[in-house]
Amino acid sequence: MSVEDDLHATVAGRLRRAGQRYTSARRALVDVLAATRRPLTAGEISDADRLAPMSTTYRNLAVLTQAGVLHRFNGVDFSRFELAEDLTEHHHHLVCVTCGHVDDFTLPTAAEASIMRALQTAGTSCGFTIEGHRLDALGHCANCR
Amino acid sequence: MSVEDDLHATVAGRLRRAGQRYTSARRALVDVLAATRRPLTAGEISDADRLAPMSTTYRNLAVLTQAGVLHRFNGVDFSRFELAEDLTEHHHHLVCVTCGHVDDFTLPTAAEASIMRALQTAGTSCGFTIEGHRLDALGHCANCR
DNA sequence: GTTAATATCGATAATCGTTCTCATTTCAAG
DNA sequence: CTTGAAATGAGAACGATTATCGATATTAAC
Numbered sequence: 001m002s003v004e005d006d007l008h009a010t011v012a013g014r015l016r017r018a019g020q021r022y023t024s025a026r027r028a029l030v031d032v033l034a035a036t037r038r039p040l041t042a043g044e045i046s047d048a049d050r051l052a053p054m055s056t057t058y059r060n061l062a063v064l065t066q067a068g069v070l071h072r073f074n075g076v077d078f079s080r081f082e083l084a085e086d087l088t089e090h091h092h093h094l095v096c097v098t099c100g101h102v103d104d105f106t107l108p109t110a111a112e113a114s115i116m117r118a119l120q121t122a123g124t125s126c127g128f129t130i131e132g133h134r135l136d137a138l139g140h141c142a143n144c145r
Numbered sequence: 146m147s148v149e150d151d152l153h154a155t156v157a158g159r160l161r162r163a164g165q166r167y168t169s170a171r172r173a174l175v176d177v178l179a180a181t182r183r184p185l186t187a188g189e190i191s192d193a194d195r196l197a198p199m200s201t202t203y204r205n206l207a208v209l210t211q212a213g214v215l216h217r218f219n220g221v222d223f224s225r226f227e228l229a230e231d232l233t234e235h236h237h238h239l240v241c242v243t244c245g246h247v248d249d250f251t252l253p254t255a256a257e258a259s260i261m262r263a264l265q266t267a268g269t270s271c272g273f274t275i276e277g278h279r280l281d282a283l284g285h286c287a288n289c290r
Numbered sequence: 291g292t293t294a295a296t297a298t299c300g301a302t303a304a305t306c307g308t309t310c311t312c313a314t315t316t317c318a319a320g
Numbered sequence: 321c322t323t324g325a326a327a328t329g330a331g332a333a334c335g336a337t338t339a340t341c342g343a344t345a346t347t348a349a350c
Contacts, residue, residue, distance in 0.1 A: 020326090020327095021317075021318090021326070021327075023316085023317085023326090023327065023328090025327080025328075026327095041307095042307080042308080043307090052329095053328075053329050053330075054307095054308085054329095055308095055309085055310090055328080055329055055330070055331085056327080056328055056329060058307090058308060058309070059309085059310095059327085059328085059329095060327090060328095062309085063327095074219040074220070074221070075219065076217070076219060077307090078307070078308095079307085079308085092267075094267075094268060094271055094273045094275075095279075096273070097276070103271055103273070105267045105268070105270075105271055106267070107263050107267060108263065111259065111260075111263040114256065114259060115256075115260065115280070118252050118253070118256040119280075119282045122237075122239075122250045122251070122252060122282070123239060123250075123282055123284060125250075126239055126248055126250055127286065127287035128239045128241070128248070128282065128284045128285065128286055128287070129284045129285045129290055130239075130282050130283070130284040131242075131283055131284045131285070132282075132283045132284070133280065133281065133282050133283060134240075134279075134280070134281045134283060135260070135278065135279070135280045135281075136278065136279045136280075137264045137267070137268055137273065137275050137277075137278050138275070138276055138277045138278060138279060139268060139273045139274045139275040139276045139277070140273065140274045140276070141272065141273055142272035142273070145274055165297085165298095166297065166298075166346070166347085168297090168298065168299090168345085168346080170298080170299075171298095187336080187337080188336095197300095198299080198300050198301075199300095199336095199337090200299080200300055200301070200302080200338085200339090201298085201299055201300060203336090203337060203338070204298085204299085204300095204338085204339095205298095205299095207337095207338085208298095223336070224336085224337085291350105292349100292350085293348100293349090293350085294347105294348095294349085294350100295346105295347085295348085295349100296345105296346085296347080296348100297344105297345085297346070297347085298343105298344080298345070298346080299342105299343080299344065299345080300341100300342100300343085300344095301340105301341095301342100301343105302339105302340085302341095303338105303339085303340075303341105304337105304338080304339070304340085305336105305337080305338070305339080306335100306336095306337090306338095307334105307335095307336095307337105308333105308334080308335090308336105309332105309333080309334070309335095310331105310332080310333065310334080311330105311331085311332075311333085312329105312330100312331100312332105313328105313329100313330100314327100314328080314329085314330105315326105315327080315328065315329095316325105316326085316327070316328080317324105317325090317326075317327085318323105318324100318325090318326100319322100319323090319324095319325105320321105320322090320323090
């Protein structure tokens, strides 16, 4: 069983649990995101997926997000989507403040652990239950420097 | 000179440098944000500012952001605005993924330093020049738990 | 102070990413 | 096959944000 089959099997399971079907349109959408190392906008996904209709793209993005397959985060301009972290690996984003380009990167597990410890401490003192975090590095990419 | 006067003097300077005036509407907007410990949406600011017209609120939010007085932050639902960090202090956000509420919190300086060190290392290997970071904790607030 | 030049205000229209509607098509089960 | 439920796709609707433009206020020069 290839790693792609493994991914699709996991996605199919999550959709089934959510009472949804794993149609070819949704499979194509997952393939697009699995082939990229950065979060994509709905327009980029529609383009990459042979210009699928926006209504279908948006609906399936919502379904897949609801089922825990995708993760949505809001940029300055558009929303972007990526595979949920437990389907890939925990990572962070390098955001170019000039052109808006986003790349992925990872931190050593020791750094991750110390961040989560610090957040737990701060969160409980504010009455929040911390479940995750979002750490973006802001700067300039090679093109915009 | 009170701390509020100091803030207003700094804001006036930045607007002047940007070729803009510090009008009473803009002063009122800064006062609203200075009196709050969390980023506010345009609607909240308009409400707090005696229901100022949305068009004026949005235009002044854009002007003040352009001048480096405010920082725009995209929450789960709407955009939110807060005073720029160099006018207050470096801090992070607790974001409730259910209701979208956002609170501020700070980390010990040791934790901040180790985060920046880790980001510098990761950034240079991707060709990015790192200038800052954005760390948000995601979870549930006291109401939504 | 007056005045002219210029920037801001505020009501409204326009924009645009996103969501909703609904008739048509696809899918899975019997 | 049939049949019923779910998904699709074209287009309308929505809503936060932005642009427009005449009225108003502020600044600077006299």
